[in-house]
Amino acid sequence: MRTESCSISELTSKYPFTRSGRSIIEEAGVRVSELTSREFEPIIDDALSMLEALIKDGEHAKLSFKVREAAVSRYIAYALTASMDKRIWRRIADSESKIFSSAVKSSYLSKPNLECLKEIARELELRIIGIGELSSLVTKLLNQQGQVLMPKPFLYAVSIWDYLRNSPRNDPNWILGTRPIIHGYVLLTQHDAYRIIEETVENKAITMISKLNSNLDLFKPLISSVSDRLKAIEEASPQVKYRVTRRVLPKGDPPCIMAIINELKAGGNPSHMARFALATYLLHRCVAEGKGREECVEEVLEPFKHAADYNEKIARYQVEHLAGLRGGRKFYTPPSCQELNSLGLCPTNLGCGVKNPVQFIRGSTKVEGTE
Numbered sequence: 001m002r003t004e005s006c007s008i009s010e011l012t013s014k015y016p017f018t019r020s021g022r023s024i025i026e027e028a029g030v031r032v033s034e035l036t037s038r039e040f041e042p043i044i045d046d047a048l049s050m051l052e053a054l055i056k057d058g059e060h061a062k063l064s065f066k067v068r069e070a071a072v073s074r075y076i077a078y079a080l081t082a083s084m085d086k087r088i089w090r091r092i093a094d095s096e097s098k099i100f101s102s103a104v105k106s107s108y109l110s111k112p113n114l115e116c117l118k119e120i121a122r123e124l125e126l127r128i129i130g131i132g133e134l135s136s137l138v139t140k141l142l143n144q145q146g147q148v149l150m151p152k153p154f155l156y157a158v159s160i161w162d163y164l165r166n167s168p169r170n171d172p173n174w175i176l177g178t179r180p181i182i183h184g185y186v187l188l189t190q191h192d193a194y195r196i197i198e199e200t201v202e203n204k205a206i207t208m209i210s211k212l213n214s215n216l217d218l219f220k221p222l223i224s225s226v227s228d229r230l231k232a233i234e235e236a237s238p239q240v241k242y243r244v245t246r247r248v249l250p251k252g253d254p255p256c257i258m259a260i261i262n263e264l265k266a267g268g269n270p271s272h273m274a275r276f277a278l279a280t281y282l283l284h285r286c287v288a289e290g291k292g293r294e295e296c297v298e299e300v301l302e303p304f305k306h307a308a309d310y311n312e313k314i315a316r317y318q319v320e321h322l323a324g325l326r327g328g329r330k331f332y333t334p335p336s337c338q339e340l341n342s343l344g345l346c347p348t349n350l351g352c353g354v355k356n357p358v359q360f361i362r363g364s365t366k367v368e369g370t371e
């Protein structure tokens with residue numbers, strides 16, 4: 001059953017990785033070799049303005065397209081992004097996903113609407129069904145009378161494979177073992193459904209940019225023709241400032257730090273940057289508790305002892321260095337949230353409303369670049 005009332009295709013057709021967006025691009029029949037001709041100037045201009053706005057304002061960017069084919073402009077914007085630094089790829093994908101999910105929440109699904117949500121899921125090639133449908137499936141399977149009752153407060157269910165492909169990375173709340181799974185489906189609340197849509201959009205945008213990067217030769221004439229503007233956009237990106245929503249922070253450590261600790265406990269192999277973030281965060285937390293840095297080194301080493309490659313001597317030397325007890329005597333601070341997010345280490349997609357994980361520490365000393 002289609003959902004005319006929800007008109008979701010107005011939104012989804014603006015994205016080149018959705019079913020409707022792909023059809024628009026195919027119908028437009030644009031040839032890459034023609035993109036430098038005058039005829040395409042408005043589309044290229046839209047693509048560049050979009051890039052500029054997304055890099056500058058992130059999820060708060062106001063995107064307006066002069067031409068009807070927003071999906072085509074977006075596709076070209078992604079191709080131009082593919083020629084830039086990989087951190088910009090993530091910035092674009094992250095902003096796009098948030099803009100998409102916020103449009104879904106505010107315009108289309110202000111209250112639960114199963115058919116509308118299923119339509120969005122189809123556009124994104126996600127298998128989501130309503131909890132009632134799952135209940136009927138299970139009832140039939142068990143050959144029972146009536147309906148099998150499903151646990152509250154779940155409204156939807158996503159196929160386990162789509163869940164594994166698209167659930168937020170490193171977020172302890174999304175570990176598969178913590179979720180009810182029934183008949184190959186993982187149950188979702190309304191909030192979970194928005195989140196998995198957001199993550200799917202981010203994955204699709206990153207995948208598309210990455211594929212375009214593999215075929216960048218095709219776009220060389222276009223990239224050369226706008227190289228000055230692209231350079232200016234790229235140069236502006238390190239100064240990107242994102243707005244901080246002031247919130248009351250939950251007690252305890254931030255999700256990014258918890259995720260790294262959990263990964264270590266599970267015998268995983270966190271990246272160098274993840275280990276750096278964890279060690280510097282724990283050092284700051286320990287010092288904020290009034291302990292001496294030497295004492296803190298012992299405490300900070302604890303979670304690292306779970307790592308398969310743990311070497312007491314090397315780890316101690318490194319933590320002492322980060323604590324400012326060796327070398328240049330600099331007391332290092334954790335990377336910013338934006339940097340962690342660009343490395344895929346922020347499970348909340350910059351959702352905590354802080355600029356640096358160290359802001360979770362009560363009474364912490366002010367860290368450069370944080371509020």
Ligand code: SF4
Pocket residue numbers: 254255256257336337338340341345346347348349350351352353354355356357
């Ligand atoms: S927003 Fe910052 S503090 Fe929160 S999980 Fe992401 S990186 Fe960590």
